[in-house]
Amino acid sequence: MSVRTTTRRRQLGAMMRKLRAGKGMTLEEAGRLVGVSKATVSRYETQEGPVRWPIVDALCREYGASEAERNAVVALARDARQQGWWRAFASSIPADMSLLLTLEDEAVREDHFSCVYVPGLLQTRGYNTAIQQANEMRLAPDEVERLVNIRMKRQEILGRSRPPHFWAVLDESVIRRVVGSPHVMREQLTRLLEANESPHITLQILPFAKGAHAAALGSFVILGGVEPSLDVVYVDLHVGSVFMEKDEELDRYRLAFDYLRAHALGAAASSAMMQRVREEL
Numbered sequence: 001m002s003v004r005t006t007t008r009r010r011q012l013g014a015m016m017r018k019l020r021a022g023k024g025m026t027l028e029e030a031g032r033l034v035g036v037s038k039a040t041v042s043r044y045e046t047q048e049g050p051v052r053w054p055i056v057d058a059l060c061r062e063y064g065a066s067e068a069e070r071n072a073v074v075a076l077a078r079d080a081r082q083q084g085w086w087r088a089f090a091s092s093i094p095a096d097m098s099l100l101l102t103l104e105d106e107a108v109r110e111d112h113f114s115c116v117y118v119p120g121l122l123q124t125r126g127y128n129t130a131i132q133q134a135n136e137m138r139l140a141p142d143e144v145e146r147l148v149n150i151r152m153k154r155q156e157i158l159g160r161s162r163p164p165h166f167w168a169v170l171d172e173s174v175i176r177r178v179v180g181s182p183h184v185m186r187e188q189l190t191r192l193l194e195a196n197e198s199p200h201i202t203l204q205i206l207p208f209a210k211g212a213h214a215a216a217l218g219s220f221v222i223l224g225g226v227e228p229s230l231d232v233v234y235v236d237l238h239v240g241s242v243f244m245e246k247d248e249e250l251d252r253y254r255l256a257f258d259y260l261r262a263h264a265l266g267a268a269a270s271s272a273m274m275q276r277v278r279e280e281l
Contacts, residue, residue, distance in 0.1 A: 053077035109224035112168035130180030189278040204264035
């Protein structure tokens with residue numbers, strides 16, 4: 001999967017296909033109505049090459065799109081070349097990380113299962129610093145600080161006026177593993193407790209008492225697009241990252257996440273457990 005096919009351009013193509021299909025038009029019919037070729041309409045739908053927003057606007061009108069739909073699609077067309085905040089760090093960010101940041105920047109929801117560490121978007125500075133310092137390849141202090149600053153910058157998406165809905169199931173080991181020091185871990189648990197009070201964040205703990213479960217897949221994230229067809233699964237294998245978007249892959253991870261959250265404690269009970277663990281430190 002390339003970065004090109006997972007940005008706003010990918011969303012634009014999916015929405016243009018959906019609107020045309022809803023009207024029952026062929027590519028040739030749509031192109032004729034707005035004065036462009038069948039190939040041009042096809043290119044707009046298959047995420048290849050640049051787009052002109054006036055043509056997108058004209059197509060939406062011919063498709064009978066609602067004003068809200070048309071405004072949303074035209075906004076995607078106008079912003080198709082928009083560069084994300086991480087471009088300033090592009091020279092030192094691996095390609096797979098750039099792809100994750102692109103997906104994360106455009107997600108309308110994120111479903112996480114974590115069996116080792118707290119999800120990055122909820123880590124405190126002290127907690128993430130301790131993780132970076134535990135790298136098997138010893139990092140210089142300035143490199144640790146750079147990576148931590150990038151992580152803190154990523155977290156700003158949760159403070160947007162319309163943030164993605166963030167749902168995470170944490171294995172009990174995540175809240176019991178003392179990362180950094182007891183003080184750092186107490187601070188991290190406080191952050192999680194505060195997060196679980198947010199209307200757009202849901203945290204659940206999967207207790208040890210539940211025994212065997214679907215966590216055999218390891219930690220993963222389902223990044224949700226504006227429609228299910230744009231969903232992508234992200235798995236960090238430590239030796240490299242994997243992105244999956246085939247229907248059978250998505251179905252497998254969606255089913256696993258549904259299973260995990262069904263077996264995890266509810267939000268209130270999860271907060272109570274995190275409170276107890278914090279008091280034990």
